[in-house]
Amino acid sequence: xxxxxxxxxxxxxxxxxxxxxxxxxxxxxxxxxxxxxxxxxxxxxxxxxxxxxxxxxxxxxxxxxxxxxxxxxxxxxxxxxxxxxxxxxxxxxxxxxxxxxxxxxxxxxxxxxxxxxxxxxxxxxxxxxxxxxxxxxxxxxxxxxxxxxxxxxxxxxxxxxxxxxxxxxxxxxxxxxxxxxxxxxxxxxxxxxxxxxxxxxxxxxxxxxxxxxxxxxxxxxxxxxxxxxxxxxxxxxxxxxxxxxxxxxxxxxxxxxxxxxxxxxxxxxxxxx
Amino acid sequence: xxxxxxxxxxxxxxxxxxxxxxxxxxxxxxxxxxxxxxxxxxxxxxxxxxxxxxxxxxxxxxxxxxxxxxxxxxxxxxxxxxxxxxxxxxxxxxxxxxxxxxxxxxxxxxxxxxxxxxxxxxxxxxxxxxxxxxxxxxxxxxxxxxxxxxxxxxxxxxxxxxxxxxxxxxxxxxxxxxxxxxxxxxxxxxxxxxxxxxxxxxxxxxxxxxxxxxxxxxxxxxxxxxxxxxxxxxxxxxxxxxxxxxxxxxxxxxxxxxxxxxxxxxxxxxxxxxxxxxxxxxxxxxxxxxxxxxxxxxxxxxxxxxxxxxxxxxxxxxxxxxxxxxxxxxxxxxxxxxxxxxxxxxxxxxxxxxxxxxxxxxxx
Numbered sequence: 001x002x003x004x005x006x007x008x009x010x011x012x013x014x015x016x017x018x019x020x021x022x023x024x025x026x027x028x029x030x031x032x033x034x035x036x037x038x039x040x041x042x043x044x045x046x047x048x049x050x051x052x053x054x055x056x057x058x059x060x061x062x063x064x065x066x067x068x069x070x071x072x073x074x075x076x077x078x079x080x081x082x083x084x085x086x087x088x089x090x091x092x093x094x095x096x097x098x099x100x101x102x103x104x105x106x107x108x109x110x111x112x113x114x115x116x117x118x119x120x121x122x123x124x125x126x127x128x129x130x131x132x133x134x135x136x137x138x139x140x141x142x143x144x145x146x147x148x149x150x151x152x153x154x155x156x157x158x159x160x161x162x163x164x165x166x167x168x169x170x171x172x173x174x175x176x177x178x179x180x181x182x183x184x185x186x187x188x189x190x191x192x193x194x195x196x197x198x199x200x201x202x203x204x205x206x207x208x209x210x211x212x213x214x215x216x217x218x219x220x221x222x223x224x225x226x227x228x229x230x231x232x233x234x235x236x237x238x239x240x241x242x243x244x245x246x247x248x249x250x251x252x253x254x255x256x257x258x259x260x261x262x263x264x265x266x267x268x269x270x271x272x273x
Numbered sequence: 274x275x276x277x278x279x280x281x282x283x284x285x286x287x288x289x290x291x292x293x294x295x296x297x298x299x300x301x302x303x304x305x306x307x308x309x310x311x312x313x314x315x316x317x318x319x320x321x322x323x324x325x326x327x328x329x330x331x332x333x334x335x336x337x338x339x340x341x342x343x344x345x346x347x348x349x350x351x352x353x354x355x356x357x358x359x360x361x362x363x364x365x366x367x368x369x370x371x372x373x374x375x376x377x378x379x380x381x382x383x384x385x386x387x388x389x390x391x392x393x394x395x396x397x398x399x400x401x402x403x404x405x406x407x408x409x410x411x412x413x414x415x416x417x418x419x420x421x422x423x424x425x426x427x428x429x430x431x432x433x434x435x436x437x438x439x440x441x442x443x444x445x446x447x448x449x450x451x452x453x454x455x456x457x458x459x460x461x462x463x464x465x466x467x468x469x470x471x472x473x474x475x476x477x478x479x480x481x482x483x484x485x486x487x488x489x490x491x492x493x494x495x496x497x498x499x500x501x502x503x504x505x506x507x508x509x510x511x512x513x514x515x516x517x518x519x520x521x522x523x524x525x526x527x528x529x530x531x532x533x534x535x536x537x538x539x540x541x542x543x544x545x546x547x548x549x550x551x552x553x554x555x556x557x558x559x560x561x562x563x564x565x566x567x568x569x570x571x572x573x574x575x576x577x578x579x580x581x582x583x584x585x586x587x588x589x590x591x592x593x594x595x596x597x598x599x600x601x602x603x604x605x606x607x608x609x610x611x612x613x614x615x616x617x618x619x620x621x622x623x624x625x626x627x628x629x630x631x632x633x634x635x636x637x
Contacts (some may be wrong), residue, residue, distance in 0.1 A: 014349075088385070118486070123543075155500055169365075171360065173356060173358060173360040174360050174362060176325075176327050176347070176356070176360065177354070177356060177360035178362075178373070179326075179327075179346065179347040179348055180325060180326075180327075180347050180348075180422075181373050181374035181421065181425070182348045182356045182374050182375075182378060182425070183348065183373070183375060183377050184348065187377055188497065190374075191373075192362060192578040195365075196362075196363065196364055238606075250292040
């Protein structure tokens with residue numbers, strides 16, 4: 001028991017030092033004024049928050065939400081059946097390993113690998129031409145398609161893992177019980193399997209949706225100059241404009257938004273029980 | 274001949290080269306409580322799953338009410354299963370669990386409500402409709418599983434080791450309730466169990482399984498008192514077994530030698546002179562006499578008490594015979610003997626009444 005408590009304290013300390021305190025610093029910074037030499041300075045101001053409500057930012061925000069939503073759906077549609085077969089497979093740990101192996105390579109490197117696949121005279125176009133499916137290369141790179149592919153590919157494991165762990169605990173005897181009671185395949189899916197994997201769907205979606213809004217290097221590398229998402233905006237504010245307080249304000253705004261999403265997820269559960 | 278509700282004909286099932294059931298034939302009659310009894314891995318659960326339709330037969334046929342169901346999926350078979358793990362839907366309330374079969378059939382809402390309520394009342398859970406399965410105790414979950422399975426009034430209810438997860442006392446209660454339920458519903462129950470006591474106390478008939486085939490089918494009394502072979506004798510109840518040879522035949526009795534002592538047995542099976550047999554005698558049929566209680570030691574075998582276990586209603590003795598063979602005997606407290614004050618290493622006379630033994634054909 002003692003060691004368990006100790007571990008818990010260690011985790012809390014870690015979260016406090018490297019999670020909570022930095023967040024507080026960002027929060028304070030978002031109210032400071034921009035300063036060319038010292039990055040930020042007094043007096044306190046609400047100007048950066050006011051600036052957030054410009055049409056430009058609204059547009060970026062909406063676009064980010066759309067891209068994140070599509071990415072989440074794409075991940076879900078692919079990962080759901082994938083996780084199902086994984087959970088029923090004899091070789092669970094091997095499949096799990098295949099999911100985890102890409103993590104051993106930096107995701108930035110893997111994103112550049114996608115460039116090699118998607119670019120004008122890249123692997124995919126060459127393949128399609130050689131198969132005589134197309135005659136001229138498709139402009140795949142630097143498009144929404146490329147960004148969505150990159151996001152989906154990168155975030156896929158974050159959908160698979162919660163779904164898999166959820167489905168792995170699913171008692172497949174319930175299928176037999178339902179069949180025994182006269183359920184057809186649709187009933188089996190919609191009244192037995194889906195409700196019992198809801199939790200996996202929700203946590204997987206959150207794990208994909210939240211980073212999909214903020215992974216700035218993927219739109220940077222695959223989307224080209226025109227593809228600005230909320231993550232890129234923050235990166236821009238910090239590194240290009242060197243307006244740290246503005247970047248901090250945008251970050252806080254995003255954090256609050258995502259927090260609201262999390263609350264929406266927690267609320268219905270709390271009401272039920 | 275009574276018409277059977279389930280007829281199993283020459284059924285075999287194997288997984289790869291592993292033969293699970295071989296040439297099993299069995300008739301199950303309306304309203305009876307049949308138990309498939311055997312050790313784990315003997316094929317009894319596989320037979321149940323074949324009847325339910327979760328497994329495909331390799332050869333042979335299953336008939337339910339005269340219709341061959343080999344090709345029918347579980348949904349279309351008029352039997353329901355109570356699973357070993359209950360397999361209740363964790364996300365549905367008790368009410369919805371029980372209503373599941375009716376919802377699949379798109380039964381009108383009012384009827385569902387009435388019938389579910391009735392089923393829940395039957396298993397004394399009328400007040401628990403809104404609970405989730407995980408909020409119930411093991412015994413209550415068991416009852417929900419039963420209510421869910423009887424809601425459709427199936428012709429046959431299949432119970433797969435349904436009571437084995439419960440503790441001893443609860444199991445006894447559920448055994449009684451199940452039996453009552455079966456009588457009041459007049460549904461055929463087929464119970465799979467490895468618990469011979471459960472089988473004896475609940476069943477109308479018991480089918481004793483061994484390595485994928487049925488060794489004996491009969492009433493509890495038949496399989497206990499007249500086991501058809503050594504396996505059944507050993508599996509149901511305790512048995513002391515002696516190898517004997519028929520040395521003389523006299524009227525309806527035969528003479529054998531056990532531990533160098535001449536004994537008489539009832540010749541119930543037309544045994545012939547010189548035939549090798551197994552003599553089976555149950556512990557409770559053995560009398561153990563202390564030396565001062567015996568005036569004539571005819572038909573008795575001398576022995577030494579090795580161990581004494583006091584069991585409340587009985588005293589279980591382990592007795593070593595002259596050749597070193599160990600036998601078990603259960604002595605009851607009764608008017609003959611209300612004391613049963615044995616001591617370890619005491620020399621005693623062991624005896625049973627002619628005709629209480631069972632003679633079985635010799636097996637290697």
